[in-house]
Amino acid sequence: MSMNGIIMMIVIVTVVWGGTGMFVAKAMKNDNK
Amino acid sequence: MEQQKSTTSGKKSVRGFATRWGLILSLIGASAGTGNVWRFPRMAALNGGGSFVLAWLVSLVIVSIPVIIAEMVLGRATRHGCPGAFRDFIGKKYTWMGAFLSLTCIGITAYYTAIMAWVLQYAIVAATKGFGNVNTELMYENVVSGNWMTVALFIVSLSITAFIVSKGIGSGIEKVNNIMVPTLFILLIIVAVRCVTLPGAAQGLEFLFAVKKEYLFNPQTWLSALSQSAWSVGPGWGLVLTYAVYTKAKSDVALNEFIQGFGNNSVALLAGFAVLPAIFASVPTVAAAEEICASGNYGLTFVYLAKIFPGMPGGYIIGIMFFVALYFAALSSNLVMLLTGITPLMDAGWSRKKATITMFTVCLIWGLPSAWSLKFLGNQDWVFGMTLLVGTLFTCFAIFKYGTDKVRTKLINIPENEMYIGKWWTVCMNVVVPITITIMFGWWVVQSISWYPDTWWNPFLEFSLGTVILQASIHIIVLVLFNKKMSDSIKHKYFDGNTYPPIPEEHA
Numbered sequence: 129m130s131m132n133g134i135i136m137m138i139v140i141v142t143v144v145w146g147g148t149g150m151f152v153a154k155a156m157k158n159d160n161k
Numbered sequence: 162m163e164q165q166k167s168t169t170s171g172k173k174s175v176r177g178f179a180t181r182w183g184l185i186l187s188l189i190g191a192s193a194g195t196g197n198v199w200r201f202p203r204m205a206a207l208n209g210g211g212s213f214v215l216a217w218l219v220s221l222v223i224v225s226i227p228v229i230i231a232e233m234v235l236g237r238a239t240r241h242g243c244p245g246a247f248r249d250f251i252g253k254k255y256t257w258m259g260a261f262l263s264l265t266c267i268g269i270t271a272y273y274t275a276i277m278a279w280v281l282q283y284a285i286v287a288a289t290k291g292f293g294n295v296n297t298e299l300m301y302e303n304v305v306s307g308n309w310m311t312v313a314l315f316i317v318s319l320s321i322t323a324f325i326v327s328k329g330i331g332s333g334i335e336k337v338n339n340i341m342v343p344t345l346f347i348l349l350i351i352v353a354v355r356c357v358t359l360p361g362a363a364q365g366l367e368f369l370f371a372v373k374k375e376y377l378f379n380p381q382t383w384l385s386a387l388s389q390s391a392w393s394v395g396p397g398w399g400l401v402l403t404y405a406v407y408t409k410a411k412s413d414v415a416l417n418e419f420i421q422g423f424g425n426n427s428v429a430l431l432a433g434f435a436v437l438p439a440i441f442a443s444v445p446t447v448a449a450a451e452e453i454c455a456s457g458n459y460g461l462t463f464v465y466l467a468k469i470f471p472g473m474p475g476g477y478i479i480g481i482m483f484f485v486a487l488y489f490a491a492l493s494s495n496l497v498m499l500l501t502g503i504t505p506l507m508d509a510g511w512s513r514k515k516a517t518i519t520m521f522t523v524c525l526i527w528g529l530p531s532a533w534s535l536k537f538l539g540n541q542d543w544v545f546g547m548t549l550l551v552g553t554l555f556t557c558f559a560i561f562k563y564g565t566d567k568v569r570t571k572l573i574n575i576p577e578n579e580m581y582i583g584k585w586w587t588v589c590m591n592v593v594v595p596i597t598i599t600i601m602f603g604w605w606v607v608q609s610i611s612w613y614p615d616t617w618w619n620p621f622l623e624f625s626l627g628t629v630i631l632q633a634s635i636h637i638i639v640l641v642l643f644n645k646k647m648s649d650s651i652k653h654k655y656f657d658g659n660t661y662p663p664i665p666e667e668h669a
Contacts, residue, residue: 129363133371136211140370143218144430148423154579155181155416 176331177407177664183335184408185417186342189424190493191400193345195276196393197429198487199462202436203454206368208385209376214369216377216386218426221394224387224597226422227589228396228553230582231560233414234572236405238656240665242504243399245651247555251562256648257640258555259505262399264636265548266501267520271528272541273498274322277491278314278532279304283463284484292480293471301463305535315532316525322495323521326503327514329669330407334496341489345428348486353434355479362438364447369437384604387597392546394425397553403501406668410661414573416580428490435483436466443469462487499524507667509650540623547629548636550602557595565590571659
């Protein structure tokens with residue numbers, strides 16, 4: 129894999145999966161809403 | 162309490178979504194369908210990999226998420242399905258616009274259930290004998306046209322969908338999604354881990370993630386990414402609007418919708434990790450892999466992946482997991498699509514049971530031709546893909562007519578929120594979404610003309626512009642003619658213009 133591919137993979141995975149995890153964690157602080 | 166009601170037996174039954182977790186999983190399940198699994202990976206491979214993925218992420222934030230936020234407001238504020246939501250939000254004469262969204266969803270449910278029947282048939286073959294000695298080209302041709310087993314499994318899949326929906330939200334849809342959506346994630350993770358550890362898989366990841374400059378600045382890459390996001394997340398379909406009817410008044414609109422959008426993209430990315438490495442690890446050349454990706458959604462999944470699985474270590478189990486995951490993805494979307502047709506009938510005073518049986522019958526009659534003929538199914542997929550874009554524009558219109566910034570300040574940014582939305586949303590809803598969706602619609606119109614340069618107007622061709630114009634016109638004319646009748650049939654009005662009412666009794 130090229131450096132271009134590796135860097136983009138890290139960026140995209142961080143944004144998409146990291147973003148989802150961050151939003152879910154924020155929401156789960158108050159499961160009643 | 163808003164959330165519970167007493168039954169005659171003295172038991173407490175849930176009204177609407179019981180938990181936020183259940184709502185979040187159901188929203189992700191609504192968006193994450195087969196398109197995430199079979200369309201995203203091949204579109205990424207064909208449109209410059211990382212360049213496409215970047216454009217797809219931008220489309221999510223500036224188009225899909227703003228519209229699903231708007232839908233959540235429409236449904237929760239009015240506590241009605243699509244027709245009633247449009248009636249109470251912008252006026253009686255616009256009821257038909259909401260009905261157009263519901264009708265589109267019912268049309269999609271009809272043919273989408275036929276696709277579920279194919280997937281179920283493949284899952285059964287994967288589980289019983291595997292694809293080792295199967296000619297997948299021949300099997301695909303047999304399954305998609307003139308196959309009684311497909312018809313039977315179509316009826317089974319529609320019955321499963323209707324049965325779950327008939328149980329209501331808290332006791333049916335939410336319970337099932339609480340199990341099905343996490344299972345979908347787990348199955349895809351296992352399949353992805355297996356596929357990325359295959360020899361040669363890195364080439365697939367390179368194709369998925371490496372940015373190619375010539376694609377990054379190509380308008381076609383951006384239009385393809387926008388199409389993928391619009392047809393995957395589902396902005397303007399009425400799905401989120403329908404689930405919103407059953408959400409708590411204090412639930413955070415913005416945060417829930419960001420989770421839905423990003424959750425949908427997470428599923429697609431997982432599928433990318435599974436599908437592209439599997440393809441690139443199995444073929445000798447890049448050109449051969451590209452040829453597979455260009456073979457269409459159905460060709461990729463039902464011909465090539467089914468052929469590839471037996472050749473990989475653990476392929477028998479992976480094949481089962483893949484098709485079960487695909488079926489779960491489809492079912493979690495089908496549930497809310499059918500509900501989008503049922504909720505307006507309940508607004509008109511029908512019982513859930515009567516509304517479900519009616520919609521089951523409508524989808525059965527409308528979907529049988531698709532279960533029998535790939536040509537009919539392809540035509541319906543093309544027509545409703547285009548009319549969905551019209552539904553997105555109708556949603557923008559409803560928000561604009563009410564006052565976009567008024568919606569943002571009064572109905573989205575409520576004091577109980579954990580996330581607040583800035584003016585960027587107003588700009589997206591008033592300018593970005595209408596312009597980009599109109600351009601996308603025009604781009605597909607131009608493409609369809611290029612498919613039939615001399616006969617694009619012919620309404621009897623599978624993918625012609627003429628067939629879209631004819632079918633959409635019939636839908637709109639009928640709905641406009643019955644606008645007053647539909648508007649008058651919706652019994653209650655709950656929206657006071659400023660606050661979210663509780664979940665009404667008829668949707669208990």
